[in-house]
Amino acid sequence: MTTDAKIDTSSAGTIEGGIDAVVIGASADGLAAAAYLGKAGLRTVLLGASPEIGAADDDPITQGTAHGEHLAFQLDPDVISDLGLYKLGLAYAARRLETTYFFENHAAITVNGDPARAFQAPEIAASDDAEAFQSLVENTLEMAAQLRVPLAAPDYDGMKSENAFDTALAHAGDKAQRQVMRCAVASIDDIIGGGTNEGPLRDLLSAEAAFRTSAAPHAPYSFFNLVKRWSGEASGLQGAIAYPEGGAAAIMNALRRAAQGAKVDIRASMQVRSIIIEWDGVAGVELSEGGQIRTPIVIHALDARRAFLETIGTQFLNIEFQGLFGNWRPIYCSALFHAKAKAADDEYDDLPATALRRLMFAPKHGSLRKAFNAARAGRVPEKLIVEAILPNAAKTKDAGDGAHYLSAIAHPLPFNAAPDEVYRKQVEAAIIKNLDYIAPQLSDRIEETRLTLPPDIAVETGADAIAHAAPPTILQQWRRANGFAGASGVRGMFFCGPEAQMGAGLSAAAGRRAAKAAIAYARIHGGAP
Amino acid sequence: MIFSAEDFVTESPKATALYAASASYCEANIWTSVNGWSAARLYTSIEQEYAAAHSAAIITDLGAITRYAIRGDDAAMMATRVATAPAKKLEPGESARGLILSDEGAVIDLAEVSRLSGDLLLLTTPRPHARRMRLAARGLDVSFDDITAQVSALGVFGPKAREAAAKAGIDLSGESVAASGHVRGVETAARTTEFGALPGVEMVFPREEALTVWERLMRFDGMTPAGLDTLEVLRIESGAPRPGADFVSAENARPGQARTPAELGLPHLAPLDRGWFNGRRALRQTAPAPSRTLVTLMLDTEEATAGVAVFAAGKGAGKAVGRITSCAFSPDAKRMIAFADIAINASGKPLEIAMAPPGEGRIAAKSLETAEGALAADFRALQKEATESAR
Numbered sequence: 001m002t003t004d005a006k007i008d009t010s011s012a013g014t015i016e017g018g019i020d021a022v023v024i025g026a027s028a029d030g031l032a033a034a035a036y037l038g039k040a041g042l043r044t045v046l047l048g049a050s051p052e053i054g055a056a057d058d059d060p061i062t063q064g065t066a067h068g069e070h071l072a073f074q075l076d077p078d079v080i081s082d083l084g085l086y087k088l089g090l091a092y093a094a095r096r097l098e099t100t101y102f103f104e105n106h107a108a109i110t111v112n113g114d115p116a117r118a119f120q121a122p123e124i125a126a127s128d129d130a131e132a133f134q135s136l137v138e139n140t141l142e143m144a145a146q147l148r149v150p151l152a153a154p155d156y157d158g159m160k161s162e163n164a165f166d167t168a169l170a171h172a173g174d175k176a177q178r179q180v181m182r183c184a185v186a187s188i189d190d191i192i193g194g195g196t197n198e199g200p201l202r203d204l205l206s207a208e209a210a211f212r213t214s215a216a217p218h219a220p221y222s223f224f225n226l227v228k229r230w231s232g233e234a235s236g237l238q239g240a241i242a243y244p245e246g247g248a249a250a251i252m253n254a255l256r257r258a259a260q261g262a263k264v265d266i267r268a269s270m271q272v273r274s275i276i277i278e279w280d281g282v283a284g285v286e287l288s289e290g291g292q293i294r295t296p297i298v299i300h301a302l303d304a305r306r307a308f309l310e311t312i313g314t315q316f317l318n319i320e321f322q323g324l325f326g327n328w329r330p331i332y333c334s335a336l337f338h339a340k341a342k343a344a345d346d347e348y349d350d351l352p353a354t355a356l357r358r359l360m361f362a363p364k365h366g367s368l369r370k371a372f373n374a375a376r377a378g379r380v381p382e383k384l385i386v387e388a389i390l391p392n393a394a395k396t397k398d399a400g401d402g403a404h405y406l407s408a409i410a411h412p413l414p415f416n417a418a419p420d421e422v423y424r425k426q427v428e429a430a431i432i433k434n435l436d437y438i439a440p441q442l443s444d445r446i447e448e449t450r451l452t453l454p455p456d457i458a459v460e461t462g463a464d465a466i467a468h469a470a471p472p473t474i475l476q477q478w479r480r481a482n483g484f485a486g487a488s489g490v491r492g493m494f495f496c497g498p499e500a501q502m503g504a505g506l507s508a509a510a511g512r513r514a515a516k517a518a519i520a521y522a523r524i525h526g527g528a529p
Numbered sequence: 530m531i532f533s534a535e536d537f538v539t540e541s542p543k544a545t546a547l548y549a550a551s552a553s554y555c556e557a558n559i560w561t562s563v564n565g566w567s568a569a570r571l572y573t574s575i576e577q578e579y580a581a582a583h584s585a586a587i588i589t590d591l592g593a594i595t596r597y598a599i600r601g602d603d604a605a606m607m608a609t610r611v612a613t614a615p616a617k618k619l620e621p622g623e624s625a626r627g628l629i630l631s632d633e634g635a636v637i638d639l640a641e642v643s644r645l646s647g648d649l650l651l652l653t654t655p656r657p658h659a660r661r662m663r664l665a666a667r668g669l670d671v672s673f674d675d676i677t678a679q680v681s682a683l684g685v686f687g688p689k690a691r692e693a694a695a696k697a698g699i700d701l702s703g704e705s706v707a708a709s710g711h712v713r714g715v716e717t718a719a720r721t722t723e724f725g726a727l728p729g730v731e732m733v734f735p736r737e738e739a740l741t742v743w744e745r746l747m748r749f750d751g752m753t754p755a756g757l758d759t760l761e762v763l764r765i766e767s768g769a770p771r772p773g774a775d776f777v778s779a780e781n782a783r784p785g786q787a788r789t790p791a792e793l794g795l796p797h798l799a800p801l802d803r804g805w806f807n808g809r810r811a812l813r814q815t816a817p818a819p820s821r822t823l824v825t826l827m828l829d830t831e832e833a834t835a836g837v838a839v840f841a842a843g844k845g846a847g848k849a850v851g852r853i854t855s856c857a858f859s860p861d862a863k864r865m866i867a868f869a870d871i872a873i874n875a876s877g878k879p880l881e882i883a884m885a886p887p888g889e890g891r892i893a894a895k896s897l898e899t900a901e902g903a904l905a906a907d908f909r910a911l912q913k914e915a916t917e918s919a920r
Contacts, residue, residue, distance in 0.1 A: 280810040314668030315606060318632035319807045322664045489632060489810045 014291040019045055021297035021518060022285050023264075024272050024311075025463070026053040029496040029511030030301030031255035032076075035083050036515030037299070038262025042522060045293060046259060047270040047285075049302075050460060053256055061338050061405060061450050069248035070336075070389055070407040071097070071358065073241045074505035075234040076152060079512050083258040090254040093245040095235035097389075099358040101204050102437045104367065104383075109200060110357075115230055115239035116141055124201065133201050136191065143180055144231035145238060151231050151474070151502055153509035154485035156494060156517030184224050184475060188217040198365070207362035207385045212411050212504035214332045214470045216372035217365065221473035228474050228503040241358055243389060247407075248506055255508065275300075275311045281491030285311075296525060297492045297518050301511065303458075303467035304484050304499040317488060324483045330469030332375050334411040334504070336452035337431045341404045341445040361386040361437045375412040380426040384410040384434045403447070408435065415469045419453050427451060467498040477502045485514070492525075494518045530594050530641055530684075530722075530731070531764060532568065532757060533655035534773025535561045542567040545592025546681035546739040554747075554754045561757060564656060566593035566677075569756040578759035579860045582727060585751030586687035588743070589760060591731065596680065597652040597662060601671035604650045610665045612640035612652065613790075613799040613806045619644040624720055628790055628798045629654065629661070630808025633815075635779035635787035636795070637661075638772050643720060651718075651733070655772045665807070681739040684722070685746060686729035686755075686763070693749035694719065694730040697742070717742060724760075725767015725900045762857040765866045768794070768825050768899025774835070775823060775854040775868045792819045792873075794901065797908035802915075822876045823854070825897040828865040831858065833882065839869045839894065842879035850875035853882065866897055 023034040026048030034046040046053070072092070080086065096113025103109075109123045119125060119134040127133075144151075183191065188209040192202050206217040208226055215222035235242035244250045259266060271288035275298055284294040300307035305325065308317055363371065363383035371381035388408040410431045416423055428451050432443045454468035471477050481500045488495070496514035501507050542562035545551075557571040568590065572578060581587050599607055608616035614627025624643035628636050641653040652673075662673055685693055699719045717734040734742055746752060761771075770776055770793050777786040789812065790799040799806070801813050826839075833856050838849035851871030859866045871880070881891040 280805075280813065309668060315610065316805070318810070319610060319661055319665050320632045322667050323660075325667070326664070487632065491810075491814065 016293045019043055019293055019295045022293055022295045023299045025301030027301045028252060028255055028506050028508045031259050032079050032508040032511035033299045033496055033515040034264045035258040035262045036512060038259060038264040040519045045265045047272060048268050049271055051269050053266055053268050061340050061448055069506045071241050072234040072244050072506060074232040074503060074507040076507055076509035076512055077233045079508045085254040088254040088257040090251060091245040092235055092242040094356045095242040096237060096240045097243055097358045099360055102361045103200050103203055104364045107200060113240050114237055129201050140227055141230055141239060144227045146176060148231045151228050153513045154481035154500055156485050156513055185220050186223045187220050188222045191223045203362040203364055206365050206368055210368060211385050212334050212470060215473050217368060221475055224474040243356055251506060272311055277316045282493050297522060299494045299496060299514050299518055301496050303464040303497045305464050307495055307497060308488060321487050324480055330415040330466050332412040332470040333415040333454045334409050334470060335413050335427050337408045337410060338450040339406045339446045340448040341406060341442060342447055359388045359438045361434055372412055375414045378414045380413060380430050384430055386410045386434045388438055417455060417465050424451055474502060530653050531639055531655055531769050531771055532563050532593060534771060535563055539565050545590055546736040547590040547592055547683060547743055550740050550743040551590045551754060563593035568593045570758050571756045572754040575759050576860050578753055578755040579762055581753035582687050582763060586685055586689045586693050587753050587755035588746055589684050589755050591682040591684050595654045595657045595677050597673050598676050599650040599652060599671055599673045601648055603669035603671045604648050607665055607669050607671045608642045608650050608652055610807050612642055614640060614642040615803060616642045616650060621646050626798055631779040632811060634789055634808040634811035636776060636790055636793055637778045637780055645718060679736055680733050681736050682733045684729055684731045686724045686727045690729045693746060693752060696749055697745045724763055762859055765857050765868060768901030770823055770868060771855060792821045793823045794905050797904050819873050821870055822873045823868060823870055824876055825899050826867045826869050826894040827897045828867055828882060829893045830865055833865045833867060837882050839871055839880055839882050841875050842881045
């Protein structure tokens with residue numbers, strides 16, 4: 001037995017200096033921000049609450065998708081290239097996932113992975129609405145391309161005017177601008193044409209637009225969710241969806257390696273009690289165990305309530321800024337569902353590797369409307385939009401144990417900050433029932449399940465569950481994100497938590513912009529090389 | 530305390546607690562409304578009321594001014610967040626003036642904070658600020674109430690104001706200390722105040738007892754009720770800008786309309802080297818150098834209106850450097866006195882105004898010395914001294 005001298009590693013009572021920046025929270029945004037700061041030559045410390053940071057997800061059932069995500073569609077392409085994530089192990093098992101939509105009448109349409117070519121699906125091309133569908137898709141994609149930059153992440157230079165949306169559009173032409181402003185308030189029903197053309201195309205678009213948002217297809221602003229959704233370029237193709245090998249955990253790991261490569265000092269199991277404010281600016285952070293780290297820059301990647309109200313404290317915040325906290329209550333959320341199913345004489349058994357697909361159940365328009373109403377009333381809806389993938393479909397048969405693994409996201413569900421067993425059971429039953437549209441008789445073969453709700457993700461990151469609920473409408477998110485990012489007025493504080501992101505999905509764009517702003521700040525205020 | 534600009538759209542203004550009392554004296558019967566409350570514009574004539582203000586005392590209904598009672602351990606912290614007045618340093622009975630600033634450091638309103646007792650503060654503002662107060666109370670151990678509708682408030686101004694108050698039974702021996710006392714059994718909170726160069730007393734007491742205190746004060750020889758029109762003359766003479774007239778609240782400002790304390794000539798109400806207040810951060814860090822300035826002018830004419838253009842003197846038909854924001858006829862000087870919002874580079878230079886129709890010539894506008902202007906000048910001199918000695 002070796003007798004190593006015990007070194008007291010607790011930081012209680014110490015004051016640590018010589019640090020240029022502290023990043024709080026090991027989310028994708030936090031990791032990306034830390035990597036950027038490290039690359040810029042700033043001595044950076046990343047404080048994560050969980051014992052392992054960017055840890056591999058070794059639960060065989062969740063297959064690396066337990067972090068709330070199983071597909072990549074909003075991952076910031078600039079982060080991928082700036083940090084060289086492909087070199088650090090990011091790999092896409094499929095980068096233009098075809099989507100097969102299932103409908104209530106048990107019909108199915110398989111659509112090209114490139115949304116611009118979606119209308120080429122024979123079922124769509126043959127329908128009466130093919131032309132209208134094509135022009136709608138083209139217009140939406142064009143709008144999404146114009147708005148990609150402003151919709152990716154907020155500005156950190158203090159833009160807070162509620163009309164900022166206009167300013168961001170200023171570079172687009174007059175006509176484009178008018179079109180965007182008209183579409184910004186429109187519901188998906190307005191755009192598709194109210195109750196006129198019932199049919200699978202409408203159900204398909206409604207489901208895509210309403211998926212993981214708080215805007216029902218008939219609600220104003222819902223169309224813009226589709227614009228946001230198709231503005232992503234995770235895999236180098238606008239609007240396409242990619243499946244990262246190893247799931248979201250693989251992206252987190254690549255980001256962690258990027259941070260490590262940039263000499264970021266990553267510290268796990270560290271809780272921050274408060275951010276020290278001196279003369280209107282950040283002076284350091286105080287850890288829960290008592291120690292202090294002095295630093296002029298803090299990037300906060302946990303939720304906004306924690307960042308501002310708890311760690312900074314209301315007495316240091318501008319009065320109008322606090323209005324951002326009060327005006328939104330979460331109503332809807334999504335649930336992540338994993339299942340292990342017995343491989344029976346199943347249609348996926350003999351599929352080749354390319355069969356990795358995104359499967360989506362698109363409830364009928366009326367059912368979807370009912371679902372949103374039910375969720376608003378706090379009930380688990382009967383019909384849910386379900387997006388599912390079978391992660392091991394990409395692998396050859398002998399790699400697995402013959403079982404099928406399924407990862408699904410279901411929406412809309414009522415947001416519940418403290419879900420009990422009864423609620424979980426109800427949610428699980430509803431998801432399984434809806435999965436039957438995608439894979440008939442699947443429910444009979446399920447052996448083991450995992451259900452991940454917003455509070456479960458929150459526990460993992462140490463953030464507030466509300467931050468993981470379905471975000472408000474895009475324009476509200478726009479205002480909220482820009483407010484949190486640019487208007488707190490505390491010098492040296494940069495926020496890139498979930499509220500700074502627009503739309504669902506793993507993005508890291510806010511982390512990139514926050515880090516860029518912090519680096520510019522460090523150059524002006526000294527401390528950066 | 531200054532009234533905010535009149536609102537011309539209120540159809541049936543609410544009656545202030547002192548409405549019955551003031552209506553019985555309002556011979557001219559000219560009324561207006563401020564913040565939805567009724568307010569007399571004229572009781573007899575401006576000359577008569579103005580003369581009383583300078584020789585004896587005037588009494589005026591201050592019921593249209595908003596008052597918040599802030600209670601709790603963090604009352605002073607909340608008051609400092611809302612207004613720039615140094616609430617934490619106030620002893621019971623003391624009051625201080627300040628400004629309400631936006632997050633960007635632009636002026637929203639004027640404010641006065643009084644500490645009535647250990648954990649009870651009174652915040653007096655020309656306009657109501659319900660939302661701002663709610664946001665400012667977030668996270669603090671306080672409760673606050675808008676008590677405007679529950680109290681009567683009146684002001685007595687003039688050289689004999691304090692004498693009149695003393696005769697009515699309010700002992701205000703200390704210079705700055707507020708007193709709570711009883712006037713014929715009615716509990717009152719009174720404090721000394723100034724309206725420009727005029728000394729005065731402001732009193733707040735229960736709504737039900739409005740007439741008792743008013744009548745008691747009216748017994749004083751020479752006490753004259755005065756309306757908003759007379760107060761307007763006194764206000765411009767004293768150099769106090771009026772919210773809604775001389776500046777636009779930053780909450781309603783269109784681009785280019787928001788003004789910093791320095792631009793309003795009130796830098797002494799928001800000193801940046803003191804404790805934290807909302808907007809200080811922006812003023813210290815990001816606020817650009819002042820580009821406009823609010824000046825008081827004496828116009829060589831007997832008529833002028835708000836909105837008239839101000840020019841740099843002797844520049845021919847140059848571009849206007851600014852506009853008159855409010856003006857009134859001073860019975861003493863027999864001239865118009867005015868506030869004007871002008872470009873900063875035109876301040877200190879000779880100015881003139883042009884009356885319509887064009888071609889009728891220009892009228893000279895001389896700078897008018899005011900009490901508020903003197904305070905600002907003293908403050909600037911002190912700041913300059915401090916920076917020089919720091920070097």
